Amino acid sequence: MTSLRPQVVAHRGASDTEPEHTLAAYLRALDLGAQALECDVRLTADGHLVCVHDRTVNRTSNGTGIVSTLELAQLEGLDWGSWKKLSRESGDPGDEVPDVVEDSDRSHLLTLRKLLTVIADLDRPVQIAIETKHPTRYGSLVERKLARLLQEFGWDRHTPEKPSPVRMMSFSALAVRRMRALTPTLPLVYLVERRMPMTVIDGQVPAGVAIAPDVEMLARDPRLGERIRARGRELHVWTVDTPEHVRVCLDSGASVIITNKPAETMKTLDSMLVSV
Template identity: 55%
Template sequence: MEARAAGPPPGDRGRPRVVAHRGASAEEPEHTLAAYTRAYSHGVDGIECDVRLTADHHLVCVHDRRVDRTSNGNGVISTLELARLEELDWASWKELDDGSSKEDADVDPERGRLLTLRRLLDSLVAQHEPLLTLIETKHPTRYGGLVERQLVTVLRDLGLTSGDLPQLPHVRVMSFSILALMRMRGLAPQVPLVYLVEASAPRFSWDGSLPRGVNIIGLDVRIVRRTPSVVRAHQRRGHEVYVWTVNEPDDVRRCADLGVDVIISDRPGDVLGLLG
């Protein structure tokens, strides 16, 4: 990654921190190094990625269970080995604003390369900055708790399991699965956890309640639109509030007015512009 322009520092419940969802995924193919480099150039406060296990137990940055939507291949991630996944093109599906594809515009052979979690974290560690780094483990999966065990192995190798340290990424592990979060708490108790809640979730999590050992809520933006009081309910209990996926200007302003801690967006450059 290239050095970025420094963004304004986030305040304590002042300007929300802005996190790039799968990188700057409105501008570049999601989960590619190009998407994260673009996000970094905007001066974001953090990045977000999803991880899945390959058949030979490598963690790769892919959202979907299947490769079909975001590559030129087909099949289920968990049944394919890393070498096969690395043969696929992960960029040419993405259309640019002028209607051309990355295949048409591609001058960088690295652009369509599959991104492993280790490679992404290596690139962040090399920046020597405390970039907020949100990692979502995807469930259900045939591998169950092996996902979290492999994640902790990678984090430990890079010195990222000892809490937030200066000049290193500040990792948060996220999941919709309470069981996955509890596994992480047992394996790496100093890594903060984020419980993700979508609009269809039970209302118990809207009163400020969180599973034991979890102090961050990740709210679907639709919840915040419909029930903004949920933000204050969690803040009263001392929880941080992250909101996803915030792309519309009205939602950005709503989140800022409510004092959320983190805005997760496909359009982080636009969000930073709106927040001034």
């Protein structure tokens, strides 16, 4: 068990209350005090990295089709917010969260470039975990495009003197290895959703890469976190939305908690750590 406070990462922004991956979701998360943001990226047919989780646009827009076959202009013509019944994340009953976003921020496609620009312009440090989605028809081009974009921002190198706010994540071990070759010092995270021996994980991703299991996997195997940390790897956990799962993360020594509910998760952490 640890009394160290894990970093709270807003999964796809404050996606419990705003349409995921929209600028509104990220502005809401920042307004709620999230320490870091998470986004998924896919490559459009004309080579732009956009913040979309699914292979298709069907679930989170009013259109249909495969993201990788559509150009940026086509994707920007869709409504990315009306599918989500909006609510407001708040603290105590009756509290209201200030409305910090415009309606257009809830409906427009968000490019990764735009999201990084928002982070660069903040008056406080905020980190971002960028997940590259695979498989994709573009293969290694996704990571190459990401590395070039990070270079534009000066965020492709990570040193103690000048840390990058970015870390890259993927369920693809090949993508993680590819990013290590492209950006040797950038923090990396290998996402896992099924049980596998640590020796297998060690053989798939380089030393120093953090490991991020599903919280349900961690709950079923309480010693998993200990085994990951024993290898000198950070433990990141997704997606943590209940007090019970926050406790699992604390007991496992997690460094990072990825959540759809950043405000609730931060309050839960506050109450649990006060009692330690």
